[in-house]
Amino acid sequence: MANRLMDALGIKGYRVTLERSIITDSLQKVEPHFTAEGLYRFLQKRRSRVSLATIYRTLSALTQMRLIKKFDFGEGTYRYELNITNGNKDTHHHHLVCVKCGKLIDFESDFFPQLNHLAEKLSQEHRFIIIDHELTLFGYCKQCASD
Protein backbone atom coordinates (compact mmCIF):
# COMPACT_ATOMS: atom_id res chain seq x y z
CA MET A 1 0.00 0.00 0.00
CA ALA A 2 3.12 2.12 -0.01
CA ASN A 3 1.88 5.58 0.81
CA ARG A 4 -1.18 6.79 -1.00
CA LEU A 5 -1.29 10.01 0.97
CA MET A 6 2.22 10.95 -0.07
CA ASP A 7 1.43 9.98 -3.65
CA ALA A 8 -1.61 12.21 -3.63
CA LEU A 9 0.44 15.10 -2.30
CA GLY A 10 3.05 14.52 -4.98
CA ILE A 11 0.44 14.52 -7.72
CA LYS A 12 -0.91 17.80 -6.43
CA GLY A 13 2.54 19.31 -6.90
CA TYR A 14 3.79 19.15 -3.34
CA ARG A 15 7.42 18.15 -2.95
CA VAL A 16 8.11 14.73 -1.55
CA THR A 17 9.99 15.51 1.62
CA LEU A 18 11.17 13.30 4.43
CA GLU A 19 8.96 15.13 6.90
CA ARG A 20 5.82 14.65 4.84
CA SER A 21 6.60 10.98 4.40
CA ILE A 22 7.07 10.55 8.10
CA ILE A 23 3.77 12.26 8.78
CA THR A 24 1.72 10.47 6.17
CA ASP A 25 3.20 7.12 7.16
CA SER A 26 2.36 7.70 10.78
CA LEU A 27 -1.29 8.47 10.12
CA GLN A 28 -1.92 4.74 9.73
CA LYS A 29 -0.35 4.03 13.09
CA VAL A 30 -1.33 6.84 15.40
CA GLU A 31 -4.64 6.72 17.25
CA PRO A 32 -7.54 6.99 14.81
CA HIS A 33 -8.82 10.33 16.10
CA PHE A 34 -5.61 12.23 16.64
CA THR A 35 -4.83 15.83 17.44
CA ALA A 36 -1.90 17.77 15.98
CA GLU A 37 -0.26 17.74 19.37
CA GLY A 38 -0.95 14.03 19.79
CA LEU A 39 0.65 13.23 16.46
CA TYR A 40 3.61 15.37 17.44
CA ARG A 41 4.15 13.42 20.63
CA PHE A 42 3.65 10.14 18.77
CA LEU A 43 6.45 11.07 16.39
CA GLN A 44 8.71 12.24 19.18
CA LYS A 45 8.67 8.75 20.67
CA ARG A 46 9.05 6.83 17.45
CA ARG A 47 10.70 7.63 14.17
CA SER A 48 12.00 11.04 13.53
CA ARG A 49 11.28 14.48 14.84
CA VAL A 50 9.02 16.76 12.85
CA SER A 51 8.17 20.25 14.01
CA LEU A 52 4.67 21.09 15.12
CA ALA A 53 4.55 23.81 12.46
CA THR A 54 5.18 21.25 9.73
CA ILE A 55 2.59 18.93 11.21
CA TYR A 56 0.02 21.71 11.11
CA ARG A 57 1.02 22.59 7.56
CA THR A 58 0.76 19.02 6.37
CA LEU A 59 -2.53 18.32 8.13
CA SER A 60 -3.88 21.47 6.57
CA ALA A 61 -2.92 20.35 3.08
CA LEU A 62 -4.34 16.86 3.62
CA THR A 63 -7.56 18.33 4.96
CA GLN A 64 -7.98 20.58 1.95
CA MET A 65 -7.46 17.60 -0.30
CA ARG A 66 -10.03 15.74 1.77
CA LEU A 67 -7.62 12.89 2.47
CA ILE A 68 -8.22 13.42 6.14
CA LYS A 69 -11.15 14.94 7.98
CA LYS A 70 -10.99 17.58 10.66
CA PHE A 71 -13.46 17.47 13.53
CA ASP A 72 -14.42 19.71 16.38
CA PHE A 73 -15.76 17.58 19.20
CA GLY A 74 -15.79 20.47 21.63
CA GLU A 75 -12.44 19.87 23.29
CA GLY A 76 -10.78 23.13 22.33
CA THR A 77 -8.59 21.44 19.78
CA TYR A 78 -9.27 19.68 16.52
CA ARG A 79 -9.14 16.00 15.90
CA TYR A 80 -8.24 14.49 12.56
CA GLU A 81 -9.04 11.17 10.96
CA LEU A 82 -8.04 9.35 7.81
CA ASN A 83 -10.55 9.65 5.00
CA ILE A 84 -9.28 7.21 2.41
CA THR A 85 -11.10 4.11 1.37
CA ASN A 86 -9.20 1.02 2.39
CA GLY A 87 -9.26 -1.13 -0.73
CA ASN A 88 -12.90 -1.71 -1.54
CA LYS A 89 -13.93 -1.00 2.02
CA ASP A 90 -15.53 2.35 2.67
CA THR A 91 -14.21 3.98 5.80
CA HIS A 92 -17.12 6.39 5.96
CA HIS A 93 -18.80 6.48 9.32
CA HIS A 94 -20.30 8.80 11.89
CA HIS A 95 -19.75 9.73 15.51
CA LEU A 96 -21.34 9.45 18.88
CA VAL A 97 -19.87 11.82 21.46
CA CYS A 98 -20.30 12.14 25.20
CA VAL A 99 -20.80 15.83 25.91
CA LYS A 100 -19.40 15.41 29.39
CA CYS A 101 -16.21 13.36 29.08
CA GLY A 102 -15.72 13.47 25.32
CA LYS A 103 -15.89 9.70 24.86
CA LEU A 104 -16.03 9.02 21.15
CA ILE A 105 -17.61 6.13 19.31
CA ASP A 106 -17.51 5.46 15.58
CA PHE A 107 -20.56 3.95 14.01
CA GLU A 108 -21.79 3.08 10.58
CA SER A 109 -25.27 4.00 9.51
CA ASP A 110 -27.36 2.17 6.99
CA PHE A 111 -29.18 5.09 5.46
CA PHE A 112 -26.67 6.29 2.98
CA PRO A 113 -29.20 5.83 0.20
CA GLN A 114 -31.44 8.32 1.95
CA LEU A 115 -28.61 10.71 2.64
CA ASN A 116 -27.67 10.53 -1.01
CA HIS A 117 -31.24 11.20 -1.98
CA LEU A 118 -31.31 14.18 0.33
CA ALA A 119 -28.02 15.41 -1.08
CA GLU A 120 -29.44 15.08 -4.56
CA LYS A 121 -32.51 17.09 -3.67
CA LEU A 122 -30.57 19.84 -1.94
CA SER A 123 -28.07 19.90 -4.73
CA GLN A 124 -30.76 20.81 -7.22
CA GLU A 125 -32.72 23.03 -4.91
CA HIS A 126 -29.76 25.19 -3.92
CA ARG A 127 -27.36 24.63 -6.81
CA PHE A 128 -24.76 23.11 -4.54
CA ILE A 129 -22.23 20.48 -5.50
CA ILE A 130 -22.27 18.31 -2.42
CA ILE A 131 -19.05 16.50 -1.65
CA ASP A 132 -19.36 15.23 1.87
CA HIS A 133 -21.40 15.10 5.02
CA GLU A 134 -21.01 14.74 8.74
CA LEU A 135 -23.42 13.27 11.25
CA THR A 136 -22.71 13.49 14.95
CA LEU A 137 -24.91 12.36 17.80
CA PHE A 138 -24.42 13.81 21.25
CA GLY A 139 -25.28 12.30 24.57
CA TYR A 140 -24.06 10.98 27.87
CA CYS A 141 -22.01 7.83 28.08
CA LYS A 142 -22.74 5.14 30.63
CA GLN A 143 -20.44 6.56 33.28
CA CYS A 144 -21.41 10.17 32.75
CA ALA A 145 -25.11 9.38 32.74
CA SER A 146 -24.95 8.87 36.50
CA ASP A 147 -25.08 12.45 37.75
Added chain:
Amino acid sequence: MANRLMDALGIKGYRVTLERSIITDSLQKVEPHFTAEGLYRFLQKRRSRVSLATIYRTLSALTQMRLIKKFDFGEGTYRYELNITNGNKDTHHHHLVCVKCGKLIDFESDFFPQLNHLAEKLSQEHRFIIIDHELTLFGYCKQCASD
Protein backbone atom coordinates in the same frame (compact mmCIF):
# COMPACT_ATOMS: atom_id res chain seq x y z
CA MET B 1 -43.48 35.61 24.77
CA ALA B 2 -41.55 37.63 27.28
CA ASN B 3 -38.16 36.02 27.46
CA ARG B 4 -38.01 32.29 27.79
CA LEU B 5 -34.25 32.24 27.70
CA MET B 6 -33.98 34.57 30.66
CA ASP B 7 -36.64 32.57 32.50
CA ALA B 8 -34.69 29.40 31.94
CA LEU B 9 -31.53 31.00 33.26
CA GLY B 10 -33.42 32.24 36.31
CA ILE B 11 -34.78 28.79 37.03
CA LYS B 12 -31.30 27.38 36.82
CA GLY B 13 -30.26 29.77 39.58
CA TYR B 14 -28.59 32.44 37.51
CA ARG B 15 -29.29 35.99 38.61
CA VAL B 16 -31.52 38.06 36.39
CA THR B 17 -29.27 40.88 35.35
CA LEU B 18 -29.74 43.70 32.88
CA GLU B 19 -26.89 42.41 30.73
CA ARG B 20 -28.33 38.92 30.48
CA SER B 21 -31.72 40.30 29.58
CA ILE B 22 -30.20 42.44 26.85
CA ILE B 23 -28.36 39.46 25.46
CA THR B 24 -31.22 36.98 25.58
CA ASP B 25 -33.61 39.53 24.09
CA SER B 26 -31.27 40.26 21.24
CA LEU B 27 -30.92 36.62 20.23
CA GLN B 28 -34.32 36.83 18.57
CA LYS B 29 -33.24 39.85 16.55
CA VAL B 30 -29.63 39.31 15.59
CA GLU B 31 -28.77 37.29 12.48
CA PRO B 32 -29.75 33.65 12.95
CA HIS B 33 -26.21 32.27 12.84
CA PHE B 34 -24.32 34.80 14.89
CA THR B 35 -20.81 34.93 16.30
CA ALA B 36 -19.92 36.33 19.72
CA GLU B 37 -18.23 39.24 18.03
CA GLY B 38 -21.21 39.77 15.72
CA LEU B 39 -23.59 39.88 18.63
CA TYR B 40 -21.27 42.33 20.36
CA ARG B 41 -21.33 44.69 17.38
CA PHE B 42 -25.09 44.26 17.06
CA LEU B 43 -25.53 45.40 20.63
CA GLN B 44 -23.13 48.28 20.22
CA LYS B 45 -25.35 49.77 17.56
CA ARG B 46 -28.65 49.21 19.29
CA ARG B 47 -29.65 49.01 22.91
CA SER B 48 -27.03 48.96 25.54
CA ARG B 49 -23.41 48.06 25.73
CA VAL B 50 -22.46 44.66 27.08
CA SER B 51 -18.86 43.55 27.34
CA LEU B 52 -17.55 40.80 25.14
CA ALA B 53 -16.57 38.85 28.25
CA THR B 54 -20.16 38.84 29.45
CA ILE B 55 -21.38 37.83 26.02
CA TYR B 56 -19.01 34.87 26.04
CA ARG B 57 -20.07 33.95 29.56
CA THR B 58 -23.76 34.10 28.71
CA LEU B 59 -23.44 32.20 25.46
CA SER B 60 -21.50 29.57 27.32
CA ALA B 61 -24.25 29.15 29.89
CA LEU B 62 -26.97 29.03 27.23
CA THR B 63 -25.00 26.47 25.27
CA GLN B 64 -24.58 24.22 28.29
CA MET B 65 -28.30 24.43 28.90
CA ARG B 66 -28.81 23.59 25.24
CA LEU B 67 -30.94 26.68 24.67
CA ILE B 68 -28.61 27.65 21.89
CA LYS B 69 -26.34 25.54 19.72
CA LYS B 70 -22.71 26.21 18.98
CA PHE B 71 -21.32 25.35 15.57
CA ASP B 72 -17.93 25.22 13.95
CA PHE B 73 -18.33 25.82 10.25
CA GLY B 74 -14.61 26.14 9.72
CA GLU B 75 -14.30 29.91 9.90
CA GLY B 76 -12.00 30.09 12.90
CA THR B 77 -14.78 31.30 15.15
CA TYR B 78 -17.93 29.71 16.45
CA ARG B 79 -21.43 30.49 15.34
CA TYR B 80 -24.43 30.18 17.61
CA GLU B 81 -28.09 29.64 16.89
CA LEU B 82 -31.27 29.57 18.93
CA ASN B 83 -32.43 26.09 19.87
CA ILE B 84 -35.86 26.66 21.36
CA THR B 85 -39.05 25.42 19.85
CA ASN B 86 -41.19 28.28 18.67
CA GLY B 87 -44.64 27.43 20.00
CA ASN B 88 -45.53 24.06 18.47
CA LYS B 89 -43.07 24.57 15.66
CA ASP B 90 -39.85 22.61 15.85
CA THR B 91 -36.85 24.70 14.93
CA HIS B 92 -34.69 21.66 14.42
CA HIS B 93 -32.87 21.66 11.13
CA HIS B 94 -29.55 20.90 9.49
CA HIS B 95 -26.92 22.72 7.51
CA LEU B 96 -25.45 22.91 4.08
CA VAL B 97 -22.11 24.70 3.96
CA CYS B 98 -19.94 25.89 1.11
CA VAL B 99 -16.39 24.85 1.95
CA LYS B 100 -14.98 27.69 -0.11
CA CYS B 101 -16.93 30.82 0.83
CA GLY B 102 -18.76 29.57 3.91
CA LYS B 103 -22.24 30.16 2.51
CA LEU B 104 -24.70 28.58 4.90
CA ILE B 105 -28.13 27.14 4.17
CA ASP B 106 -30.59 25.76 6.70
CA PHE B 107 -32.66 22.81 5.64
CA GLU B 108 -35.14 20.47 7.19
CA SER B 109 -34.89 16.78 6.66
CA ASP B 110 -37.75 14.33 6.67
CA PHE B 111 -35.98 11.38 8.17
CA PHE B 112 -36.24 12.13 11.81
CA PRO B 113 -38.00 8.84 12.38
CA GLN B 114 -34.97 7.07 11.03
CA LEU B 115 -32.57 9.18 13.00
CA ASN B 116 -34.58 8.44 16.09
CA HIS B 117 -34.47 4.78 15.30
CA LEU B 118 -30.72 4.98 14.84
CA ALA B 119 -30.40 6.86 18.11
CA GLU B 120 -32.43 4.20 19.82
CA LYS B 121 -30.24 1.42 18.47
CA LEU B 122 -27.00 3.18 19.39
CA SER B 123 -28.39 4.08 22.75
CA GLN B 124 -28.84 0.42 23.63
CA GLU B 125 -25.73 -0.80 21.90
CA HIS B 126 -23.40 1.64 23.62
CA ARG B 127 -25.36 2.57 26.73
CA PHE B 128 -25.53 6.20 25.71
CA ILE B 129 -28.30 8.63 26.53
CA ILE B 130 -28.61 10.51 23.28
CA ILE B 131 -29.79 14.07 23.55
CA ASP B 132 -29.11 15.67 20.22
CA HIS B 133 -27.60 15.34 16.80
CA GLU B 134 -26.04 17.40 14.09
CA LEU B 135 -26.03 16.79 10.37
CA THR B 136 -23.97 18.97 8.08
CA LEU B 137 -23.48 18.62 4.35
CA PHE B 138 -20.48 20.18 2.68
CA GLY B 139 -20.08 21.29 -0.88
CA TYR B 140 -19.54 24.13 -3.29
CA CYS B 141 -22.18 26.77 -3.80
CA LYS B 142 -23.19 27.93 -7.24
CA GLN B 143 -20.65 30.74 -7.41
CA CYS B 144 -17.80 28.76 -5.90
CA ALA B 145 -18.45 25.77 -8.13
CA SER B 146 -17.00 27.69 -11.05
CA ASP B 147 -13.26 27.26 -10.50
Added chain:
DNA sequence: ATTCTATTGAAAATTATTTTCAGTAAAGGG
Protein backbone atom coordinates in the same frame (compact mmCIF):
# COMPACT_ATOMS: atom_id res chain seq x y z
C1' DA C 1 26.64 20.40 -10.77
C1' DT C 2 23.94 24.55 -10.56
C1' DT C 3 19.96 27.08 -10.12
C1' DC C 4 15.47 27.93 -8.47
C1' DT C 5 12.21 27.99 -5.11
C1' DA C 6 9.28 25.11 -1.99
C1' DT C 7 9.89 23.53 2.58
C1' DT C 8 11.57 23.34 7.18
C1' DG C 9 12.34 24.53 12.27
C1' DA C 10 12.41 27.96 15.76
C1' DA C 11 10.67 31.78 17.37
C1' DA C 12 7.41 35.40 17.17
C1' DA C 13 2.76 36.66 16.11
C1' DT C 14 -2.07 36.05 15.93
C1' DT C 15 -6.54 35.82 17.78
C1' DA C 16 -10.62 33.80 19.67
C1' DT C 17 -11.74 32.78 24.11
C1' DT C 18 -11.02 32.60 29.13
C1' DT C 19 -9.55 34.26 33.47
C1' DT C 20 -8.44 37.61 37.00
C1' DC C 21 -9.80 41.06 40.03
C1' DA C 22 -11.76 44.98 42.12
C1' DG C 23 -16.07 47.33 42.00
C1' DT C 24 -21.20 46.79 41.51
C1' DA C 25 -25.70 45.13 42.12
C1' DA C 26 -29.11 41.03 42.54
C1' DA C 27 -31.44 38.40 46.18
C1' DG C 28 -33.24 37.58 50.29
C1' DG C 29 -33.63 37.90 55.42
C1' DG C 30 -34.69 40.89 59.08
Added chain:
DNA sequence: CCCTTTACTGAAAATAATTTTCAATAGAAT
Protein backbone atom coordinates in the same frame (compact mmCIF):
# COMPACT_ATOMS: atom_id res chain seq x y z
C1' DC D 1 -36.53 49.45 53.43
C1' DC D 2 -31.76 48.32 55.05
C1' DC D 3 -28.07 45.14 55.33
C1' DT D 4 -25.36 41.30 54.13
C1' DT D 5 -23.85 38.04 51.07
C1' DT D 6 -21.96 36.77 46.99
C1' DA D 7 -22.86 36.32 41.97
C1' DC D 8 -21.94 39.26 38.22
C1' DT D 9 -19.69 42.77 35.37
C1' DG D 10 -16.12 45.30 32.57
C1' DA D 11 -11.35 46.03 31.59
C1' DA D 12 -7.25 44.24 31.22
C1' DA D 13 -4.21 40.43 31.31
C1' DA D 14 -3.64 35.64 30.32
C1' DT D 15 -4.18 31.47 27.66
C1' DA D 16 -3.38 28.37 24.07
C1' DA D 17 -4.11 26.45 19.62
C1' DT D 18 -2.75 27.65 15.28
C1' DT D 19 -0.40 30.56 11.87
C1' DT D 20 3.21 33.34 10.15
C1' DT D 21 7.89 35.02 9.61
C1' DC D 22 12.43 34.32 8.12
C1' DA D 23 16.88 32.50 7.33
C1' DA D 24 18.75 28.06 6.25
C1' DT D 25 18.08 23.74 3.71
C1' DA D 26 17.01 20.49 0.33
C1' DG D 27 13.78 18.78 -3.56
C1' DA D 28 13.38 19.14 -8.51
C1' DA D 29 14.51 20.54 -12.88
C1' DT D 30 17.82 21.89 -16.34
